[in-house]
Amino acid sequence: MTTLTAYQALVAGGELRADPDQARAAERLQRLQDELEQVRETPGLFARLLGKSETPPPEGIYMWGEVGRGKSMLMDLFYGEVDIARKRRVHFAAFMLDVHGAMKAARAEDRDAMTAVIEKVAGEARLLAFDELQVTNVVDAMLLSRLFTALFAAGVTVVATSNRPPGDLYKDGLNRQLFLPFIDLLEARLDVVCLNGPTDYRLERLGAMDVYHVPNGEAATAALSEAFFRLTDYPVEDRANVPSAELEVGGGRTLTVPKSLKGVAVFSFRRLCGDARGSADYLAVAQTYHTVILVGVPVMGPDMRNEASRFVALIDALYNYKVKLLMAADAAPDDLYPSGDGSFEFKRTVSRLMEMQSRAYLEQGHGL
Numbered sequence: 001m002t003t004l005t006a007y008q009a010l011v012a013g014g015e016l017r018a019d020p021d022q023a024r025a026a027e028r029l030q031r032l033q034d035e036l037e038q039v040r041e042t043p044g045l046f047a048r049l050l051g052k053s054e055t056p057p058p059e060g061i062y063m064w065g066e067v068g069r070g071k072s073m074l075m076d077l078f079y080g081e082v083d084i085a086r087k088r089r090v091h092f093a094a095f096m097l098d099v100h101g102a103m104k105a106a107r108a109e110d111r112d113a114m115t116a117v118i119e120k121v122a123g124e125a126r127l128l129a130f131d132e133l134q135v136t137n138v139v140d141a142m143l144l145s146r147l148f149t150a151l152f153a154a155g156v157t158v159v160a161t162s163n164r165p166p167g168d169l170y171k172d173g174l175n176r177q178l179f180l181p182f183i184d185l186l187e188a189r190l191d192v193v194c195l196n197g198p199t200d201y202r203l204e205r206l207g208a209m210d211v212y213h214v215p216n217g218e219a220a221t222a223a224l225s226e227a228f229f230r231l232t233d234y235p236v237e238d239r240a241n242v243p244s245a246e247l248e249v250g251g252g253r254t255l256t257v258p259k260s261l262k263g264v265a266v267f268s269f270r271r272l273c274g275d276a277r278g279s280a281d282y283l284a285v286a287q288t289y290h291t292v293i294l295v296g297v298p299v300m301g302p303d304m305r306n307e308a309s310r311f312v313a314l315i316d317a318l319y320n321y322k323v324k325l326l327m328a329a330d331a332a333p334d335d336l337y338p339s340g341d342g343s344f345e346f347k348r349t350v351s352r353l354m355e356m357q358s359r360a361y362l363e364q365g366h367g368l
Contacts, residue, residue: 003078004030019197022070025063028193029078029159032058036084036127036157057126060158062133062186064165065195067290067365071161072131072262073233074195078159079129088125091263092133092160093287096140097248099147114150122154130160131263132290134367135170135179142175145182152189163365166192212357213328216296220328224266224293227326231291232261249284263366265289269296273310282317290366292318297329302340309342312349319352322364327353 001009007026010016035058063071079089090098099117106116121128128151135141151158162169166186170179186192209227213220229236245260255277259266265285272282272294285292300308318325329336333353337346355361 001081002030003033003074003081006077006081007074016070019070021065021195021197022074025070025074025193025195026077028061028191029074032061032157032159033078033082036082057152057155057157060160060190061193062158062160062162062166062190063193063195064162065197067163067363069195069197071195075129075131075159075161076262079127082127084127086125087127087129089129089131091288092130093284094247095128095130097250097284099143100139101248114146117147118150118154121151122156126156128156128158130158132366133160133162133169134164135173136287136367138174141170141173141179141182144179145185148182148185148189152185158190160190163367165194166190210357211324211326211362212333212353214332215330216298216328221295224295224326224328228259228261228264228266228293231264234261247284247288249281251280253281255281255284259293260289263288263290264293265291266293266295269294269298269307269311272314273307277310279313279317282314285314286317286321286323289323291324291326293326295328297327297336299331299335300337300340304337305341308337308340308346311337312342312346315349315352315356319356322361322366324362324366325353325356 004026007016007022011018016022039058063074065071075089079087099121102117102120103113106113135144148158164171166183169183169186170176173179209223211227213223225239228234228242229239234242242259243261245257245265246254247257247260249255256271257265257267258271265288267285272285297311298304300311315325317323333350336350337343
């Protein structure tokens with residue numbers, strides 16, 4: 001099956017509504033699939049780096065639009081159907097964590113950091129599929145133009161999704177004028193495709209489902225499980241094989257994500273707030289996932305002030321990045337931490353938990 005026929009089958013089967021923007025994007029992705037499958041692999045990485053490839057790599061695609069318009073779904077179809085040996089699909093925030101880790105390791109070995117990164121990335125994949133391309137810090141902003149210029153020169157084709165057009169990336173960011181060459185590069189090397197159809201499929205899939213469940217237990221678990229499978233299109237009968245992930249959180253540390261699929265993560269309260277975690281962990285989660293399902297949140301007393309403090313930091317990170325939060329708890333937000341150190345400050349978290357259940361919050365796109 002091809003990207004286009006896979007998309008058409010979903011429409012014909014009633015799983016998707018006919019959407020002109022999606023149809024045009026599927027046609028464009030199909031052309032890219034054909035081009036990638038026809039291009040002969042170059043002899044080696046250094047030939048690509050030196051520009052000696054006989055056939056230039058196909059032009060990539062940048063798909064942008066409001067949340068829930070099917071960008072990730074289309075990229076998944078394309079990625080699953082394109083028949084090439086070396087390809088990688090990765091969330092953009094996770095990719096940048098990998099880049100910084102590889103650069104740090106190269107410097108420790110007295111190697112040129114950028115050359116080491118390009119050798120690693122281009123050696124692993126000639127197609128990079130990025131979900132949720134966004135730029136949130138000045139370090140990445142300063143690096144991206146040089147990094148992607150080298151990747152394109154090495155023959156890597158890029159497909160990316162984003163909630164923003166290229167010209168709005170890193171908007172109002174520090175020293176943004178130094179970031180503008182990256183925008184020019186994206187617009188020159190990638191075909192910019194807009195998806196802004198009338199249907200927010202992600203919000204529609206949640207439908208009238210509650211996102212906050214009280215108390216913890218079988219009913220809450222069943223409701224959140226149903227939400228997970230709706231959001232990810234993962235077959236319920238294969239629930240035992242939902243993939244996990246190891247999320248790099250800085251300083252050489254990782255966080256195990258028990259269930260991680262299509263931008264949706266499932267965690268227990270104990271894993272995120274019971275262990276010694278901090279702001280860097282929660283920031284990595286918020287940057288990487290557009291939806292977090294959190295289970296097992298207890299009522300916290302004075303003896304759980306550390307857990308309550310971590311919970312506050314977690315909610316702050318998710319809220320700041322407009323992450324959708326689906327949660328099972330033993331009490332309503334007002335009663336989660338009624339007394340103890342920081343219980344007065346916890347009222348801000350209560351307010352945020354209430355807002356995060358609103359349709360206005362759920363309609364916002366992921367990111368700052």
